[in-house]
Every structure is written in structure tokens, then in C-alpha cells.
Amino acid sequence: MAWLCNVEAEPAELVRSNATWRFFRGTREASTPDPTAWRAVTFADNAWPNGGAPFSYGEPDIANGTRLDGMQNSFSTIYLRHRFVLPAEREIASLELVAVCDDGFIAWLNGREIARYNAPSDAPRYDSLAGANAVEPVGFVNFIVPTPEQVLAAGTNVLAVQVFNVSLGSSDLVFDAALLATLRTPGPPTIVGIAPLPGVVTELGQVTVTFSEPVTGVQAGHFLANDVPAVSVTGSGATYTFTIVPRLTGPCRCAGARSTRSRTWPTRRIDSIWRRPVRTGPMNCWIPRGLRSCSANHRPI
Numbered sequence: 689m690a691w692l693c694n695v696e697a698e699p700a701e702l703v704r705s706n707a708t709w710r711f712f713r714g715t716r717e718a719s720t721p722d723p724t725a726w727r728a729v730t731f732a733d734n735a736w737p738n739g740g741a742p743f744s745y746g747e748p749d750i751a752n753g754t755r756l757d758g759m760q761n762s763f764s765t766i767y768l769r770h771r772f773v774l775p776a777e778r779e780i781a782s783l784e785l786v787a788v789c790d791d792g793f794i795a796w797l798n799g800r801e802i803a804r805y806n807a808p809s810d811a812p813r814y815d816s817l818a819g820a821n822a823v824e825p826v827g828f829v830n831f832i833v834p835t836p837e838q839v840l841a842a843g844t845n846v847l848a849v850q851v852f853n854v855s856l857g858s859s860d861l862v863f864d865a866a867l868l869a870t871l872r873t874p875g876p877p878t879i880v881g882i883a884p885l886p887g888v889v890t891e892l893g894q895v896t897v898t899f900s901e902p903v904t905g906v907q908a909g910h911f912l913a914n915d916v917p918a919v920s921v922t923g924s925g926a927t928y929t930f931t932i933v934p935r936l937t938g939p940c941r942c943a944g945a946r947s948t949r950s951r952t953w954p955t956r957r958i959d960s961i962w963r964r965p966v967r968t969g970p971m972n973c974w975i976p977r978g979l980r981s982c983s984a985n986h987r988p989i
């Protein structure tokens with residue numbers, strides 16, 4: 689539901705198609721003694737040459753990228769690494785790898801596998817072969833990463849790919865990929881529910897507030913009624929009930945107060961939402977019993 693997501697999401701290309709990668713020809717393992725070490729963020733790939741994607745041979749229609757002349761009948765795999773930085777203040781909402789490949793590949797993000805296509809059935813080696821021929825013409829295929837927050841990290845990340853040809857003598861090889869994300873910047877919680885609703889009440893002893901997400905650090909003094917703090921608060925998660933003593937029977941001006949915190953939020957924002965609630969109308973129209981005229985005591989917060 690849209691009102692629960694108090695953030696703005698935007699697409700981001702963490703790794704672009706035609707990007708420059710560090711690459712290693714699979715004439716031997718890319719790392720020893722641990723043949724998986726090359727997939728880690730910390731692996732030193734300085735000695736690997738840079739090459740632009742797509743990586744290919746035997747494809748006369750591909751004019752750009754890195755031509756792997758000499759691969760046919762010589763080696764069946766290549767290793768690729770690409771670094772990118774994820775800003776610390778961003779959260780990841782979705783992630784997918786989009787790849788074009790002849791014949792197969794396995795992709796790891798920070799050492800964790802995120803996608804495989806026509807991959808060998810056993811543990812990949814430098815001389816492994818793709819599990820099947822790519823169907824031509826090859827096109828970009830999407831691979832959704834289901835739990836991106838578990839593989840992406842703030843700061844430096846590494847996308848590592850091993851590409852497999854179907855045979856040493858295969859007439860061609862192609863690989864290019866992009867890593868696409870939806871990023872969002874966390875925002876403060878909003879108030880999505882208030883009880884009693886603004887309007888006419890005869891007296892006011894409690895107010896229950898529901899936030900758009902669980903918050904922490906809520907204290908009675910964060911809620912003011914006629915500028916007097918509530919005396920107690922109960923609740924947890926996203927919903928809290930403030931008790932006002934004595935019960936108010938006159939015009940009541942209510943507002944959220946300072947510094948409730950959820951993960952990182954000041955609640956200055958809560959005040960502003962309270963003052964201008966989108967869904968519930970003006971907040972301070974608490975009309976006391978016996979009042980002749982509503983308008984006489986209706987003062988905007």
C-alpha cells in the first residue's frame with residue numbers, strides 16, 4: 689500500500705551494459721589454493737587486464753567490447769570482476785541481473801551466487817563447459833535477486849562472473865550484463881491513523897496514534913494536549929495510546945512532540961504531518977460539550 693512506503697524509489701544501474709571489467713582468461717584457476725577466492729570483494733585483481741563488455745569471439749555482428757581472439761580451441765571459460773559502490777544512505781528495494789550469454793555463466797555478488805544460466809552441474813573449474821548450448825539468437829535474460837539486502841552491502845561491492853563455453857571448439861562466445869536496482873532513501877514515519885478521529889468529541893482522555901511503520905522510543909511527553917504532555921503511553925510497534933489527565937473537556941490543541949525515534953527519524957516530521965494530515969482533515973477541531981459555536985474555538989495548529 690503506497691501510504692505505508694514513505695520513501696522515494698528510483699531505478700539505478702549499479703553495473704551498466706558495456707561496462708569495463710577486470711577479466712582473466714581461463715587457462716588455469718583464477719585463484720589458488722582456493723578456486724573460489726577470486727569472487728570475493730577483497731580479492732586483488734589489479735593484475736587482471738581491463739576489458740569492455742561485451743566479451744566475445746565468433747560474432748561478426750558485435751563490433752564493440754573485448755574480442756577474445758585465441759580462445760577457441762584453447763580455453764573454455766573467462767572470469768570477470770566489476771566493482772561498484774553503493775551509497776550508505778540508500779536502501780535496496782529490488783535487484784536484478786540482466787545478461788546476454790553464449791553459452792553459460794554463473795554470477796556472484798560479493799561471493800554469493802545470484803544467477804546461473806546453462807551452468808555446469810558440478811563445481812565450476814577453469815576448464816568447465818557450459819551445461820547446454822545457448823539458443824541463438826541470444827538476447828538479454830532477466831534474473832531477479834530475491835533478497836538483495838542479503839547480498840548487497842553499503843560501500844564497495846563486486847559482481848563476479850564466470851562464463852562458460854559449451855565446448856573448446858565452439859564457434860562463438862558472448863557475454864555482457866547489467867545489474868539493475870531500485871534504490872530508496874529512507875524517510876521518517878508518517879501518521880496513518882488517529883483515534884478518535886478529528887471532529888466533535890465531548891471529552892478527550894486518550895488518543896491512539898498509528899504510524900506507518902514500527903517506531904521506538906515513544907514517550908508520554910511526546911504527545912501534547914493543550915501544550916501539556918500526556919501522562920502515560922502504552923503500545924508497541926506502530927500503534928501507541930496516549931492518556932491525558934485530566935480528561936479534557938474544553939478546546940484541545942493536540943500535537944506530536946519532539947524526537948520520537950524509529951530507526952533514525954526525528955519526529956519533527958510527525959508534527960508536520962499532524963498539523964497537515966492528508967487523510968484526516970484538520971486535527972484540532974475537538975469541540976467541547978456545551979459549546980455553542982464550533983468556529984469560536986477552532987484554531988489551527
Ligand SMILES: [Ca+2]
Pocket residue numbers: 790791853854855858859860861
Ligand atoms: Ca558458444
